[in-house]
Amino acid sequence: MSFTDIFGQAPTGVWSAPGRVNLIGEHTDYNEGFVLPFALPLRTTVEASAPDSPLWTVWSEQTGETVSFGPDDLAPGRVGGWAGYVAGVVWSLRQSGLDVGGARFAVSSDVPVGSGLSSSAALECAVLTALVDLGGLDLPAAKRPTVAQAAENGYVGVPTGIMDQSASTLCRAGHALFLDCRTLAVEHIPFDLTADGLSILVVDSKAPHRHTDNEYAVRRETCERAAAALGLPALRDVTDLDAALAALPDEVMRRRVRHVVTEDQRVLDTVALLRTGKVREIGPLLTASHASMRDDYEITVPEVDIAVEAALAAGAHGARMTGGGFGGCVLALVDAAAADAVGTAVAEAFAANGFTAPAWFVAVASEGAHRQS
Template sequence: MSDVTARAAAGFSSAFGAEPAGLWAAPGRVNLIGEHTDYNDGFVLPFALPHRIVVAAASLPTPRWRVWSEQSDETIEFDAAQADEPGKIDGWAGYVAGVVWALRAKGHDVPGASLAVASDVPAGAGLSSSAALESAVLTALADLGDLAVPVEERPALAQRAENDYVGMPCGIMDQSASIRAEAGHALFLDCRTLAIEQIPFDVASFGLAVLVVDTRAPHRHAGGEYASRRRACEEAAALLGVPALRDVADLDAALAALPDDVMRRRVRHVVTENQRVLETVALLRAGEVREIGPLLTASHASMRDDFEITVPEVDLAVSTALAAGAYGARMTGGGFGGCVLALVDADSIEPVAAAVAAAYAGAGFTAPVWFAARPSAGAGRIE
């Protein structure tokens, strides 16, 4: 039993005075490439991490839910009436209530339950701990209640919990990766059709590694900045007369038709980022893993200059990793903090990480934390 699994089981016993009926887990994710393309009906290429949120759970005889979290060491309780009112339960428990609400709104007879949550997904690092929580809870409740929820429908339910109950206007990428990813693969997702393809991404077999650096810059996008980027994209699509920016076929003509430079930059990022995802997928299908590096770096430059969602800590991590020999590097996640990923030779992962740490010390930034990311499996029951 892993440490986080043991903590979830022990937390359940301590909070509820009984043993759980089972344990379920869902992973955080790293987005290899394709940032802010998901809500523009575009393409993304995330993969799941070995870092997981674990939910220990057991059914209750009535429609009420008790949730304990190791992070806050508190238990939140709510009933069906509270679950059925979006926003009624807030804070971390809102993600749990949102899943209950989304399932009930879809007509499922969601079982009452006691749930204990433990996590080794770094919170606030852009690794989608919120989607992991939603996905783990959804998987647990579906199993406990023997609910007929096909796996291909689960990401949209978890997304609805976050969009309409919590109030975070995220796309469907995070939940799709947390639920549908496969070990050793990146998940190529068409966010319009929801078609997926598992793309081989066994970097170790090529003598490579994906270094993930948690920059320790606070990851804040649940407020105005993320939402403002999404609004700009939707307004631009409306002005251009297309359903979404994914449908822009002539970028130069589109840019010429837009009224201001900020909107032009937002559109240019989304359109070119979609193309970078497609080019990355083509290279990975051909087994040309090192060759994706320049696309990763170009993605970061686009996020920095056109979408304007990076911060000094992530820019320094990217530039330092590249100078230390990385094939490519970029910020991953919604922006304004979080993590950077770098494609490096397997035997240089520690020297590159050390170079970033030294650069941070010189700049007076909080020391970063790093790990090697291994493409892992999506949500499921573990015991």
């Protein structure tokens, strides 16, 4: 079905926003640290128009559902499911003092849901970009990630950090986004691997990815308690890791802190290597990141651990889980000519362990949210 089939008129325009993979820097964003994501070529697309009505109506190609809501439905949690992310964007824009008129949306997407590739942020940022353009709203691109994040945190009730919405909004083709999650300063780091004969292979483990499970919130709360115990604004401010670990009251908290502090440093080290063109040398940092997520942050599952092990055994220069954890995707830095062989090796390892067959693709750093037509 097309927008015209659903709404009886052509759309005013078409907007889209990408999913993302995080090259490195996991669970550092809500600790006011550093992250290094890049946008995927997989995108959520929104056809939209602005009718003379105070209602918002959204149709999803994926579910076939149509959901309508009005101003009275904008209390957090009032609109549930996938449409809650759309309502959340309207709510957040209004909370920011912007006059958001009614709209009609038709949403389609090739960003896999539940795979840790930030399908929710892609939906939020596509809708946000459409609403800003349709209404001529005064909202510079640099401020849009915060509005989109507020939709997810304040309306949907998922306590994500700022990384996903920043990547979906601000990324540039051929670059990774070096983001300081405290200051929101960004730097676009060249990340075109073709000249080096390399690729980033993304393997979808098909293990369900569940951000709304309590484990994510528990990790965040533990980090906040640790920072408070250390008398620091955030774990980003730890300067002496050994002293910090010695001052903390329990082993679980110490492991969580060790991951965050060492992961921040791995981001900085990765950026330093990329700035000097030493792309292949980031591989061990990716692998160390995975070990830290597995052993200290305890957010991996057997599928992603096996995927990393199999990719490395098949010749990947480095590999790690990407995303919030408890399922989702693995990325591997591979020789471009060997990408399919590495993916096949992971599939064979999955079959040997009785796991659901994975899917894989080569990820190319792509453009953030924009109007397509």
